[in-house]
Amino acid sequence: MIDVRSLTKQYGTFTAVDGISFDVQPGEVLGLVGPNGAGKTTTLRALAGIIAPSAGTVQIAGHDIRTDGVAAKRALAFIPDEPHLFDHLTVEEHLRFIARLYGVADAEARVAPLLDELELLDRRRSLPTELSRGMKQKLAIACGLLHDPRALVLDEPLTGLDPAGMRRMRATIAARARGGVAVILSSHLLTLVEELCTKLFIIRHGRCVAYGTIAEIIAAHPEQAGRSLEEVFLSLTGESETARGVDATP
Amino acid sequence: MTGALWYLVATTTRNQWRARIARLRSPRYAIALLLGLAYFWFFYFRPQRTAHDPLGADPGTGFLSAVGTAAPLLIVLYTAWTWIFGGDRTALAFTEAEVSLLFPAPLTRRALIGYKLLKAQLPMLFTAALWVVLMRRNLGSLSPALRVLGIYVMFTTLNLHRLGAALVHANTVAHGARGGRRTVLALVVFAFVLGSIAWALWSARGAFHAGVGNGLRAALAALHVPPASVAMYPFTACLAPAFAATASAWWQAMGPAVVLLALHVWWVLRTDAAFEESAVEASAALARHLAALRGRQGGVVQIAPSKGVRRTLPLAPVGAPAVAIVWKNLLWLMRSGAVRGMLIPAVLAVVLAVMLNGEPEILAVLLIALGVGTTTMLLLFGPITLRNDLRSDLLHLPLLKTLPLHGRQVVLAQVTSGAFPVAAAQYLTAVVSLVGLYGLPMAAKWNGGVVIGGIVAAPVLLLGLNGTTFLIHNAMALLFPGWVKLGEHGAGGIEAMGQSMMTLLVVVFCLALALLLPAVTGAALFFALRLHLLVAVAMAGAGAGVVLLAQCYTLSALLGGAFERVEPQQVG
Numbered sequence: 028m029i030d031v032r033s034l035t036k037q038y039g040t041f042t043a044v045d046g047i048s049f050d051v052q053p054g055e056v057l058g059l060v061g062p063n064g065a066g067k068t069t070t071l072r073a074l075a076g077i078i079a080p081s082a083g084t085v086q087i088a089g090h091d092i093r094t095d096g097v098a099a100k101r102a103l104a105f106i107p108d109e110p111h112l113f114d115h116l117t118v119e120e121h122l123r124f125i126a127r128l129y130g131v132a133d134a135e136a137r138v139a140p141l142l143d144e145l146e147l148l149d150r151r152r153s154l155p156t157e158l159s160r161g162m163k164q165k166l167a168i169a170c171g172l173l174h175d176p177r178a179l180v181l182d183e184p185l186t187g188l189d190p191a192g193m194r195r196m197r198a199t200i201a202a203r204a205r206g207g208v209a210v211i212l213s214s215h216l217l218t219l220v221e222e223l224c225t226k227l228f229i230i231r232h233g234r235c236v237a238y239g240t241i242a243e244i245i246a247a248h249p250e251q252a253g254r255s256l257e258e259v260f261l262s263l264t265g266e267s268e269t270a271r272g273v274d275a276t277p
Numbered sequence: 278m279t280g281a282l283w284y285l286v287a288t289t290t291r292n293q294w295r296a297r298i299a300r301l302r303s304p305r306y307a308i309a310l311l312l313g314l315a316y317f318w319f320f321y322f323r324p325q326r327t328a329h330d331p332l333g334a335d336p337g338t339g340f341l342s343a344v345g346t347a348a349p350l351l352i353v354l355y356t357a358w359t360w361i362f363g364g365d366r367t368a369l370a371f372t373e374a375e376v377s378l379l380f381p382a383p384l385t386r387r388a389l390i391g392y393k394l395l396k397a398q399l400p401m402l403f404t405a406a407l408w409v410v411l412m413r414r415n416l417g418s419l420s421p422a423l424r425v426l427g428i429y430v431m432f433t434t435l436n437l438h439r440l441g442a443a444l445v446h447a448n449t450v451a452h453g454a455r456g457g458r459r460t461v462l463a464l465v466v467f468a469f470v471l472g473s474i475a476w477a478l479w480s481a482r483g484a485f486h487a488g489v490g491n492g493l494r495a496a497l498a499a500l501h502v503p504p505a506s507v508a509m510y511p512f513t514a515c516l517a518p519a520f521a522a523t524a525s526a527w528w529q530a531m532g533p534a535v536v537l538l539a540l541h542v543w544w545v546l547r548t549d550a551a552f553e554e555s556a557v558e559a560s561a562a563l564a565r566h567l568a569a570l571r572g573r574q575g576g577v578v579q580i581a582p583s584k585g586v587r588r589t590l591p592l593a594p595v596g597a598p599a600v601a602i603v604w605k606n607l608l609w610l611m612r613s614g615a616v617r618g619m620l621i622p623a624v625l626a627v628v629l630a631v632m633l634n635g636e637p638e639i640l641a642v643l644l645i646a647l648g649v650g651t652t653t654m655l656l657l658f659g660p661i662t663l664r665n666d667l668r669s670d671l672l673h674l675p676l677l678k679t680l681p682l683h684g685r686q687v688v689l690a691q692v693t694s695g696a697f698p699v700a701a702a703q704y705l706t707a708v709v710s711l712v713g714l715y716g717l718p719m720a721a722k723w724n725g726g727v728v729i730g731g732i733v734a735a736p737v738l739l740l741g742l743n744g745t746t747f748l749i750h751n752a753m754a755l756l757f758p759g760w761v762k763l764g765e766h767g768a769g770g771i772e773a774m775g776q777s778m779m780t781l782l783v784v785v786f787c788l789a790l791a792l793l794l795p796a797v798t799g800a801a802l803f804f805a806l807r808l809h810l811l812v813a814v815a816m817a818g819a820g821a822g823v824v825l826l827a828q829c830y831t832l833s834a835l836l837g838g839a840f841e842r843v844e845p846q847q848v849g
Binding site for chain 1: 604673
């Protein structure tokens, strides 16, 4: 469903993403993890068609994001960490806007349950300026889910959500995956990644450090056996020394 | 003002210039700069043979005299607009970073206003210098440095006035009757100014019976007699150094202008003090109100829901997807109040027709001026004011780029969002003006074919013209996002006038180029069909409009490619 081959993104002489490859099949949840500045957001933006890859290919539902971008985007939903909303559209109007763009014929029937699920029903006539940070994030999520995407790309989806919202979001992601959606989830919350993801892609300095199920990663790095995901992550990304230094600070 | 704020202004200015210079490493920006410099050289600095005046008259004197007469009236209109329609919100606007970092900092409101004024000084100096460059051939023998200083003092005074008006308005809105009482003096003074000018102009209306020229001369003469001359004095004093013809006149004019500037500084700071006092009073009243509520409700304060019913537009969930962008931008237009502003000329035309029913000649002149003026002003300034297109949406570029639309669809939808409402407003004003004119006795002499042909062709022609101007503005934002202020308000205020003038120059130049082919097409059609005047006018106008629309479509497709290539870090 999501197929990435030799993806490279360069800004001048700086290589943000360096020839990475992975795929996500329907029903799979791929956790994209890495330290700050590793290239996660650049990767996700290339997948969503926001930036053009310098080299390599990205295919969504069999459509190349560069040559057949409209068809690829129709199958995709990208939910960024920072919700981008239009100041002059209400919550409900955002969903109507998305419905028209994606041709959701039964939008009227879908909007109310979706808003109810995300606890936005009583705010449906509010403008984004009247919403809290968490509510804006929920609205961005609702916009992403309205057209039932076949591929879902989430960048730090729990940012700004309250505990109940986080729980509901985790359930939503899991339910979508069970329904056959291919999901890519980027997060620094390793417990979330561990709970939801069927496989991991660890990235550092734009390159793949590890890729596969947790069992496959451990098999490739036997020295990590018996460690927690956090320890594995810190070790593989070379952050363990830094973390140890912080822990040792009085 | 604290050292930290001085430091902020200095480092921000330095870093902005560094970024601008660094941007020139991009070939696109470098080529555009070279083209811009060539344009300036060709039109403003190229050596030209000047016709020798045997009488030795300064060629700038006539221009300065004409502008010096008209400019105070324009400033009166500008300030009247500011006061009547509630001040310029951008005058008090701070950036998000300023709000986050400066508002919680231990700074007085006065320091913040001082910071805002300081930040505006360099752009105003740039604008003053640009004015002198653009009008250098018409500005007489006064040295450019003195001229720049005169214009700079004028801009600073107007900027302070705008800030003061915005503070007074904020005071009134925020503190109701308490704030309103403090604004009474300012409102009374302004009512006297406007009333005196209106009375002078009204008293001269009889002279229009002896011809329009006589009427205009009498109206201007009436402004030089008390009480209008007294009411106009601050405006003429503010402008006098900017339009002085000689150095001695400049020195004479500078004294009153600086006094006026000093009075504005005092007024703004005093208004600020009143604002603070008013805020304290309002806070105390609110505290009393909340205490009373707690007393009635056992300590629980009920917060009333603030949501009202918002008017919306229907949008079917299926159909051409790009329509969703037009729909979104039209909602922006409805909710920003811009629609009301665009309808003002049409309403004014109806009011004039009713008021001046017994004065057909004056009515004819005013309606023609209104129709032509509105069309021209909306064509040039409509796209600067209405920014419900890529100039606003580029700030949401990551979202736009994930939408399942081709770049050309996005660009076309964005351009249509602005061009369509402006063309509709222009058409409405034109029709109202024509209907008003047809009520005049002189209408019997007119050739109806020209008017009817114009009414038939105007929708296509106006849509093509506005499509072109909006396309130019969108192209500038898309191709040179580093040079265009993005966001729904754009670069506002007097301090940004220099940038607006540069933008306008580019738009006028590009519009002139874009009009070449449509003008040739229209002229050819008119010539071919000239025996049937109605058909000739209609076909020439519509033909030119169709060519304009075809050009817009083709260029939108090209710009669509640019949209697909642009990336968020280029927009900033």
